[in-house]
């Protein structure tokens with residue numbers, strides 16, 4: 006294993022608390038968000054395929070997947086700080102032996118900031134797989150969400166660098182709110198025998214407790230690493246086709262609405278690959294109709310929505326804490342949670358069929374794009390993406406609609 010970058014707590018001057026900003030990004034920027042290419046290929050994809058193995062906590066599969074994450078950040082995203090948070094516990098199936106649980110925390114904060122002064126958009130998924138059935142893969146649960154988060158980190162990294170360079174040059178750094186991004190890849194979410202308060206959420210429980218007691222320097226804006234989480238955005242059970250994700254919590258419904266609005270815009274821009282109205286699908290239907298000599302215009306189909314609760318009203322939320330998942334130990338300590346988990350669960354849930362072959366890769370990619378767009382808005386990255394580079398790359402794509410779409414977009418924006 007690589008060495009642990011330890012968090013050095015330094016003395017820091019107190020700054021005033023900041024309110025959170027959030028700003029929408031343009032169509033041009035949405036169109037320029039990078040896709041994953043073949044990185045989600047289930048056999049050879051650089052991000053996803055190494056995670057599609059059994060990775061029960063405390064096994065060599067788990068260590069190999071952890072190493073995959075570490076290598077990815079070291080090699081591709083060297084500006085991110087990596088930390089482990091380790092714990093151990095017996096489980097109902099460990100015969101009295103203690104099983105190690107290792108959470109990986111990858112953080113990117115603005116340069117020159119002090120611990121305790123940066124609020125985090127905290128993106129979360131669990132990487133362990135279930136102990137039973139034997140050789141269970143857990144592609145939606147949660148290999149694909151882990152790969153999505155890697156893609157998100159990679160997709161916003163250069164824009165973060167640019168933004169923070171601009172802030173430093175303009176001398177605006179001190180005046181702006183300080184926010185960073187953090188990715189938690191959690192261990193031990195699954196139960197070993199059957200779900201109870203003690204046989205589940207091993208990693209999340211240990212991390213929430215540890216962060217509650219790790220106090221930042223005196224006078225810090227955020228008292229603990231836990232209170233520096235501005236939003237705990239948890240992805241789980243994603244990657245099956247046609248998901249529907251309700252808005253679970255009243256206090257974060259505003260953030261759900263931002264993500265839902267982004268989904269609608271990405272669909273309208275033809276960026277959602279799983280959409281029945283994606284340009285490639287319309288073209289395919291048109292070609293079929295033409296082959297049959299059918300001259301009728303191709304009809305668009307009703308556009309679905311992953312996030313279907315945009316219009317949910319305050320009075321419609323119950324105090325229910327939602328589905329049992331890694332957010333619980335954090336929410337119990339006052340952390341704001343946006344839980345992106347479908348209801349109903351994928352039909353393959355906790356079955357052997359939850360493997361790479363049963364993923365819908367268009368849906369996987371769409372989630373990755375949507376969460377990237379959300380992170381870009383949260384981090385206020387409008388103007389810091391390399392739109393021209395995206396256009397040059399689009400020019401190299403074979404599909405004509407891609408070229409046409411991007412050309413139209415840049416024309417209207419000029």
Ligand SMILES: *[C@@H]1O[C@H](CO)[C@@H](O)[C@H](O)[C@H]1NC(C)=O
Nearest residue numbers: 006007009089090091105107
């Ligand atoms: C935590 O566990 C990982 C993986 O086994 C190991 O590499 C790391 O050194 C451990 N860190 C600490 C602080 O014990």
Ligand SMILES: [Zn+2]
Nearest residue numbers: 135146195355
């Ligand atoms: Zn599970």
